[in-house]
Amino acid sequence: MTELTEQELEAFSADFNKNKDTQIASRAARRSGLLEASFNDRVSERQNHVFSTELDIGDVTDQKHSGRCWEFSSLNILRHYFGKKYHVKNFTFSQAFNFFWDKIERANAFYNKMIELGVKPLDDREVDEWLGFAGQDGGLWQMAVNLFKKYGVVPSYAMPESFNSNNTTALIDSLARKERKDALVLRKLVQEGKFDEAEKTKKQFLNEVYRMVAVALGEPPKKFDLEYRDDDKKYHLEKDLTPRQFMQKYLGDFPFDDYVVLLNSPNFEYGKRYHQGIYDNVAGGGQIVGLNLPIEDLAQAAVAQLKGGDPVMFGNDVLKQMERKTGFLDTELYKTDDLFHVNTQMSKADRLATGEGSATHDMTLVGVDEDHGEIIKWKVENSWGDKFGDKGFYSASHEWFKEYVYDVIVNKKYLSKDQLALLDQPAIDLKPWQHIGL
Numbered sequence: 001m002t003e004l005t006e007q008e009l010e011a012f013s014a015d016f017n018k019n020k021d022t023q024i025a026s027r028a029a030r031r032s033g034l035l036e037a038s039f040n041d042r043v044s045e046r047q048n049h050v051f052s053t054e055l056d057i058g059d060v061t062d063q064k065h066s067g068r069c070w071e072f073s074s075l076n077i078l079r080h081y082f083g084k085k086y087h088v089k090n091f092t093f094s095q096a097f098n099f100f101w102d103k104i105e106r107a108n109a110f111y112n113k114m115i116e117l118g119v120k121p122l123d124d125r126e127v128d129e130w131l132g133f134a135g136q137d138g139g140l141w142q143m144a145v146n147l148f149k150k151y152g153v154v155p156s157y158a159m160p161e162s163f164n165s166n167n168t169t170a171l172i173d174s175l176a177r178k179e180r181k182d183a184l185v186l187r188k189l190v191q192e193g194k195f196d197e198a199e200k201t202k203k204q205f206l207n208e209v210y211r212m213v214a215v216a217l218g219e220p221p222k223k224f225d226l227e228y229r230d231d232d233k234k235y236h237l238e239k240d241l242t243p244r245q246f247m248q249k250y251l252g253d254f255p256f257d258d259y260v261v262l263l264n265s266p267n268f269e270y271g272k273r274y275h276q277g278i279y280d281n282v283a284g285g286g287q288i289v290g291l292n293l294p295i296e297d298l299a300q301a302a303v304a305q306l307k308g309g310d311p312v313m314f315g316n317d318v319l320k321q322m323e324r325k326t327g328f329l330d331t332e333l334y335k336t337d338d339l340f341h342v343n344t345q346m347s348k349a350d351r352l353a354t355g356e357g358s359a360t361h362d363m364t365l366v367g368v369d370e371d372h373g374e375i376i377k378w379k380v381e382n383s384w385g386d387k388f389g390d391k392g393f394y395s396a397s398h399e400w401f402k403e404y405v406y407d408v409i410v411n412k413k414y415l416s417k418d419q420l421a422l423l424d425q426p427a428i429d430l431k432p433w434q435h436i437g438l
Helices: 006-017 020-032 041-045 069-086 093-117 123-133 141-151 169-191 195-217 243-251 296-305 336-340 350-353 400-402 415-424
Strands: 224-229 234-243 261-263 272-277 289-292 310-318 362-369 374-381 393-397 405-411
Touching: 006 020, 020 296, 020 336, 069 093, 069 141, 069 243, 069 310, 093 123, 093 141, 093 169, 141 243, 141 272, 169 195, 195 374, 224 243, 234 243, 234 336, 261 296, 272 336, 296 310, 296 362, 350 362, 374 400, 400 405
Parallel strands: 261 289
Antiparallel strands: 224 234, 261 405, 272 289, 310 362, 310 405, 362 374, 374 393
């Protein structure tokens, strides 16, 4: 290892101090922060909250301090569908209900994997990835669909938000700690050849996980009364519905099986389907699979679905080039490279390959602005409440979409014949550490 010398450090200091522009930038950054000092206010000249195609959307939701954006976005898709079908714009579903069952199902998936990998050493890369994934609350569209199909859904009032659903840190930390400790027990049983005892012990552990989640969130309702007033002020009441009955009766015609995940991960081959097994949250449920295509294909399908009257859930790296106050998402928003006099720009493929890029958040496209067929910007429904952006709605430039969107969820009727044919090929299994944007 080469040691830094005093002469080199002196040279660095001299280089820093010889440039007056650097001194000015440093004073501005120290006073107001790096982002504020590099903020490009000219972005507002092309960014506004007017769109040529725009869905009629109710109020936004708020996930508070939790990683449940995928559940909020997925339920927003159902909320808009329910609202259009039954003429009730601001009807909302319970995110806490699906969050409860996800914690149980994901613990089961984790324990199953620990038994499967029990003979491998703790420092095996796959074992290490799974241990790092224990207790997490992030997720994806198909994970939500697996929960909808198995457990149903309920209105938000039937299982309202609580402190621990709005602030998930303590719960996921407790679950992760327990699951990792349990993993050591299950691994020991497997290594001793006691497979039946491992399965029996797993059930005991799941019972304890259920208790933990029920303490934190309360138990989900087994039955509830559906009661609402539609946009025409007409009153509706149906008593004693189970979550599954509600799902089947009121949302049973939602075409879940027609929706597909389109990925844009340029570090993987286009035209291929990829399976991210670490996210398979429900044993026996649908696998987490996406078709990798160029970003232009994702944009084209998303525009078609919006013009067909339906929103589009999408995975993105929301903290890149985003300002909450204005609700702008734009690649030219912060000029930090100009501030530092460096070049940190990387291709999308390189960002994914190095871990610099990933889909950290899910939101919903509810509008698009075009000029003679050219996409200018997108209207985005977020789940951070109505205090940011335009009452909770954001405006994303198309350049931002191309750089920081990694997947869209669309009905396959908006795919071309060639794209549809690609859905028939077997999916390629990815390792848990491979960064494909999911």
